[in-house]
Structure formats: C-alpha cells, structure tokens
Amino acid sequence: MNSNLSNSRQAALACLTRWHEGRAFAETLVDRECSRLSLSPADRHLVQALVFGVLRNQSWLDHVIGTLRQGRLDMNVRLILQLGLCQLFLLGMADHAAVYETVNLAPSRLRGLVNAILRNALRKEKAILAEREKLPLHILYSTPRWLVEKWTAQFGPEAARKLLQWNNTTPRLYVRANSLIPLNDPPEGLVPLGGAPGWFSVEGLLPLKDVNSGALYVADPSTRYAIDLLAPQPDEEILDACAAPGGKSAAIIAATGGKARLTATDLHEHRLPVLRENLARYGSPSVATAQADWTQPCPPQWEKRFDAVLLDVPCSNTGVIQRRVDVRWRLNPEEIRRLAALQRTILENASRAVRPGGRLVYSTCSIDAEEDGLLVREFLKDHPEWTLKEEKLVLPQEEKSDGAYAALLICA
C-alpha cells in the first residue's frame, strides 16, 4: 500500500484526536500536522478532505456506527471508524484500500473489531444509504438540534433544509481584484463572477504570485455588501473599528482609489502588525492604525469625528459554517446571547464616533437575527437620532456564497 496515503490517514486521525481534546480550529490543526510531516499538496488535500468530511458528518457517522455496533466504544476507535466510514460512504474511496488502511490505524488488539465493523458496513451499504434521507435533519446534516430548530423557526423548514445541505458542501475559493495594484497578465483559472465586478471564482490553483503581490485578495463575495452600503468617498474621514486582518479596510481604500483618510482599529494589539502588513501589501500603507476596545466609551478625540464608520463586529460565524467546519460544534445558544450583548455594546460606543449626518455600517458574518436585524432594531428603538437606510441579509443557500449581514444607519 502507498505509505503516503497511510501518512495522510494517520495525520487525519491525529488532527481529529487533538480537535476533540481542545479548542483549536480544524484548519489550524490540519496545517500544523501536514507541515510537521512535510506532506505533499495532494496528501494535504486528502488530510483536509478526511478531517473536514468527518467533522461535517459527525452525527450521521456516529448514527451509522450505532446501528453497526451496540455498546460503548473508546474515542480512538470511534474516530478510526468515522474515518473509515467517511472514506467508504462519503469520499467514494476504493473499499479494499479504505478498509485496509483504516484497520491499520487501530492498535493491534482492536484491528479485528474495526475490520468486522467496516466489513459489516459494506455488507449493509445499500440499507445504510437508503435510510439516510429519512433521518431527522440534525442527524442527516450533522448539525446540533438547537441550531436546526432555530433556523427552522427563523427561515422556515424548506429554507432551513437547503441551508443545512449547503453547509455540508465543499466551499469554493474567491478572490477580489485590487484596483490599486492592477494584474499584469490575468492569471488562468479565474472566472469572473456575474453581478460582482472585480470578483473571480478560482477554478484552478490559487495564483499565489498575485496574492502575494497584493493584486488579488482572497475573500468571499458576500463581504462586498458592507463596503457597497458604506459607499466610501475620496477624502472622507473613515473609521474601520474592528479591522484586523484588514480585508474590508483594504476594500475601503481601493473603493476610494486610495484617497480615503482611514483609521483602522482593533481590540488585539497582536493583530495590528498583520493588519499593517496586509494594508501595505494592498497598496494602502498610510492608514492610521491603533489599538481600541470598543466595549469602552468612544475616546474623546474620536467623538463625532468620522464621516463613515464600518463596524464589522466579532460574531458567531453562523454564515460561514460551510467554510469553517468547527463552528457548528463549538457554538451554543448561550454563546450567541453573549455575542449579541457584546455587539450591542460595541455598536453603542462606536456609533458615537460618527459626525451628525454621517453614516455607519454594522456588519456580521452571522445569519442569526439576534446578531443582525433584531439587534439593529433594538438599537434604533433607544436612539431615535439614527435611521435604518438599507440592510442586506445574504443567505448562503440562496447566493451560493458565505452568509453575511450589513445594515446602513444614518445619524441625524
């Protein structure tokens, strides 16, 4: 058997084990493990497909394991079985290689058990797959039941089902062309996105040269709505309050042909160097950057100072679950309530930085009303001097992109 394939499966098992032990992101664990083992791009690809495939289908895989074997299984064996079933039923790998390699992941005393369960799964394949569509949504789409119920209540059963289905598909990669650093030779494999000028879907390899030069920025097209609503103008004084790592700051500068007077702040001092580095690469080196905690009152020197403020607040990331496989498992209703309270405080304080007649765009990559439209309406109730001019909720299953929310508020 190919030893690189064995390495990839071992790496995937190591990543899943660590994922369950701590709070690290799956993406970070995959990157770290593949670099440690110096895996080739093809092997990295397999590790990612295995780890993400298991995490996206965890409840269904456990359900299948439960139908094949009653009684307790230790975590290591459960993860090995999840990996085996993922290869057999989700990634369509050859049966023989998938079973053989998976059995070899187990300690010798447990190989017989793993082999028996996987062979039993193959014998029952038809029944297992036929049963799938009849399972409750939280098992079929491996999403916590509370989240399924929440989305069903918010969007209706049909839209919720489509969203759950979308979240379990593989995300595409997109880039935004930076008008400040034109591409010399448009790279191959970039397909322009209809209705989103300057945006491309990456159909081949990511053109690293152009990403490193700052001519292309990797981002999802859903992020453009916040900038469109802000409509930054040359010479305006603009604040990007939650700015790191700087994607939207760079887009603001590009939208004004490099002429906005931008201040970019973030809570985390350690994120500022990355923010500055990104802004320099994207052709906007003169942006003023500063550490600021917007849960605290607006600093006096910034009160009523800005023509426009962008508030891209920390959020639950429920709009980007397709891309970030951990989110659904790390989130709970209490965390959403905590984030909504934090967002409301940040909005209260940062809104004071807007001059009379100025505007503020509040944005998230969450699709949950408590962090989006409901929160904005609560704010408006307490602040009659503000009006909601326009808002946009991007639902991933409808736009075939990440989910996002942006609201344009005007100060009297």
Ligand SMILES: C[S@@+](CC[C@H](N)C(=O)[O-])C[C@H]1O[C@@H](n2cnc3c(N)ncnc32)[C@H](O)[C@@H]1O
């Ligand atoms: C959604 S991210 C911003 C992404 C950024 N706008 C971009 O396009 O690259 C939210 C940011 O808010 C920052 N943040 C969290 N709490 C904050 C606070 N109290 N004050 C200021 N920034 C905060 C986080 O460090 C994080 O960088």
